[in-house]
Amino acid sequence: MTGRAWPFLVARGRRRGYSxxxxxxxxxxxxxxxxxxxxxxxxxxxxVATPHGVLVWAEHAVTAAEARGEPRDEYGRPLVLLHGFLCPDGEPVTASAALAWTTTAALTTxxxxxxxxxxxxxxxxxxxxxxxxxVARPRVAPPEEPARPVRGLVGAGAAALVVAGAVAAVVGFASAGDDAPVLSPCARDVVELTGTPTVPAATCVRDGKPVPYSLPPSRRP
Structure with a gap:
């Protein structure tokens, strides 16, 4: 793939140091x-990899023609260019052609x-x-989000169940009340039977409790 690269030059002069x-x-x-x-x-x-991209450089010894005079500094050291390019788009496939181009740009500067x-x-x-x-980058599928229940529907369903249960309870209670016999309060002279009755008996209520008692002869079957 095609990327971009920017030339650079670090060098010293006859009097000025490297910059x-x-x-x-x-x-x-x-x-x-x-x-x-x-x-x-x-x-x-x-x-070298840097935070700004891949930095590639080479050396070039300055000639007398390029320096338009003695290619040395005031201390007699040869003038050398450190030139190259900075590529923020990836690793260069080949640097030789690019370095040849940056040599020309560096000498102009x-x-x-x-x-x-x-x-x-x-x-x-x-x-x-x-x-x-x-650079091949693996594709990572995003995680699937769990299904979220719709609160309105869940609340309505729960309310319907509660209402239905309450209605069923009321109906059941009413039905049970219709089938149960209604007992009369016991008279004062009623004597509660103990043990297994041998004569026909009836039941009345005394102090909230059912009381079995014998029927008088006139009411026996």
């Missing part, structure tokens, strides 16, 4: 460029810097397209 001379245009601060892009030890280039080291202000670069490796 960022060309920085990616989207950065608000670029101190990490000077801290990360350091001289290389026998390797053609290096890539460096020529203006050498012409006026004290008055030079940092340049801001524009992006160029670069091929980056596609």
């Amino acid at each position: 960022a001379l060309l920085v990616p245009g989207f950065l608000r601060e670029h101190g990490f460029l000077e801290a990360t892009a350091i001289p290389l030890d026998d390797v053609p280039s290096r890539a 460096y020529g203006r810097f050498l012409a006026d080291e004290e008055g030079f202000r940092t340049d801001r670069s524009e992006p160029f397209p670069i091929e980056v490796a596609a």
Whole structure:
């Protein structure tokens, strides 16, 4: 896939020390460029992951023609460019072609810097397209939400059940009351039978309790 990369340059002049001379245009601060892009030890280039993207850089020894004079600083050290690019869109597939392009951009900025080291202000670069490796990201299905009962329907159903139960209880009580015999209060001369009655008996109520008693001869069957 195609991503974007921004050129950068860290270098020193004949009198001025190492500093960022060309920085990616989207950065608000670029101190990490000077801290990360350091001289290389026998390797053609290096890539480092940073919070702003993948930083790739290489070294370029400035020639006399490019420096328009002696390519050394005031202490006799050779002038070396640390140039490269910052890619926030992923890991570059190949960096060699991009580094060849950033060499040209870096030399353009460096020529203006050498012409006026004290008055030079940092340049801001524009992006160029670069091929980056596609990163496969697994798709994660969102968890299913449990079904939520509709409170209105549940409440209505519960209320209907309560009403139905109450009606059934009232009907049952009324039915039971219709079938149960109604007992009369006992007269004063009624004597409660004890044991198993041997003569026809009747029942009356005394002090809220049923009382069996013998029927007088005139009322016996």
